Amino acid sequence: MEKRNILHFAVLIKKTLHHCPMWHANITVKHPFWWTKKAAIIGGQATYKKYGVIGGNQQLRKMRWREWWDKKGKFKKQNTKILERKQIRKPKLSNKLAEFVGIVLGDGGITERQITISLHHITDKQYSVFVSILIKQLFRITPAIYHHNIRSINAIVISRTELIEFCVKKLGLKIGNKIRQQVDIPDWIKKNEKYQIACIRGLMDTDGTVIIHSYKVKNKKYTYKKLAFTSGSRPLLKSTSEFLTKLKIKNRSAGRNKNDIRIDSKKDVKIYFELIGTHNPKHLKRYLK
16 A cells, blocks of 8 residues: 555545545544654764764753752652662783773873773774773773764773772872873883883874885885874873883984874884784784885
8 A cells, every 4th residue: 555645634625625535544644743753863863973962062961961960860769770880890900901001091081980082983993893892801891982973083982980980099090181180101000011011002002103204315215114102291201212212112202392202213113013012903004014
């Protein structure tokens, strides 16, 4: 049977003027605005896919929700479970935990409720899988992944108050702006060479890059690879440079504001990949290319 939508008043006019029967068995009369809910859902899904958020003023929405929660929401019986903390696994100090710290110090951010690690949605797609698996292995948590099309990133998000406290009290990480607070590698990592190697790997895999440097001599083109690590935190740059030097990897400060650490020579780049290595396929591909 063919389905067609027609306005109800049009059917009534046809019936009145032409004395046509209503065919009640084959007609469903719907509310005049039956389609609005369906359209809203489709529009909301399209907006979220494109922008990573539902439309409207996000700050105002959060503020209104917080007002409702403080006045009414948290006192309702059905909402008491929201206040219960979800437990996490609290792992012992290890190479994997040190690498996680390096990742957070690189492309991570910590608030009072969440840890977010932001990676490029295309070039770091495979590395995002590694980071997600690492988090699950360490804390027994499956992180959420949100795609932000405009910013070209995948945000790996963990929402656990218990984890935030563990990261701050046990691991030495800080809530808030990393650059303003001039963060550094935590002492427990600095005291252990294996932990330092893992942490530097996490830093370089997130905030580092393999530079392909080309030049010509007598019309002959030469190409070699460099490594660069960028950060706005002076203590973090200093600690990274000192540890690379300890491993006999020559490095230097570079960039307009001296915010880069560069490993220039082919020999030193090779030593880096042999001693520290990478878990980011993007870096490995550019190095081996």
